[in-house]
Amino acid sequence: MFSESIKENLKxxxxxxxxxxxxVFHGKEDTESTKAKNLLIEISSISEKIQFAESESLSCEGYPCISIQIKEKDYGIRFMGIPDGGEFPAFIQTIMMVSRNDYDLTERSAEFLEELDRTVDIKIFITKSCGWxxxxxxxxxxxxxxxxxxxxxxxxxxxxxxxxxKYNVSTVPKVVINDRVEFVGFKEENEILGHIFGAVS
Incomplete structure (x- = not known):
């Protein structure tokens, strides 16, 4: 699936x-799931530090669905679809971020999130051609x-x-939080934080 140059860069x-x-992968008996599964298997074959696993207990709103996690912890990061095209680099960055615990938030935001004590479900609607x-x-x-x-x-x-x-997506990225709060486009960290707390208030 990957060219030798792409494999070398990923390595x-x-x-x-x-x-x-x-x-962690959960798919259906369809073409999309087969493509997604094969892509994940190929990614995992490039590094000993990446493992592919299937689990029917992985719960998502639709399938194929992928969870990117470490053995000790599921961070609640999900991807629904085939992470290829314009979505592929961000998918690889997510793998790196999870492995290195290298998230992109300020210390101040992390401290605010410590006060969060209610479940928050965030959906990010995306397309392969969307720059933001x-x-x-x-x-x-x-x-x-x-x-x-x-x-x-x-x-x-x-x-x-x-x-x-269902979620009236006409422009992407569109973010929906707890099916209560939504916004379109790239937002600054503080604004996203405000929307998260607004969705649980």
Whole structure:
């Protein structure tokens, strides 16, 4: 699936991995799931620190679904769809972020998140051609890494058009928090933090 040059670049990048990462997969008997599964298997074959696993207990709003986690902890980071095209670099960055515990949040935001004591479900609707989707996805994933109460799911609008219709997605990235608060486009960290607390107040 990957060219030799891409494999070599990924191999070099994966040398920076610290904690072993597990790509937990739950799919269906369909073409999309088969493609996603094969992609994950190929990624995991490039580094001994990346493991592929299947689990029917992985719960998502739709399938194929991927959880990026370490053996000791599920951070609540999910990806629904096939992480290829414009979404592929951000998917690889997420693997790096989880392995290195290298989230993109300020210390101040992390301290505020310590006060969070209610479950927060965040959906990030994305497309492969959206320029602001990768940084939005990585920022929201960072919130999930810091707080055990947050689950963040990136949803490919084309693979899950029914969900995109349900949540009135006309522009991406669109972020929906607890089905109560939503916003469109890339937002600053403080603004996202305010929306998270607004969704549980």
């Amino acid at each position: 070099k990048e994966f040398e920076k991995l610290i904690e072993p990462v597990v790509l 989707c990768p940084p939005t996805m990585l920022k929201i994933f960072s919130f999930a890494m810091v707080s055990d109460y947050i689950t963040a799911t990136a949803i490919d609008c084309h693979a899950f058009s029914d969900l995109a219709v």
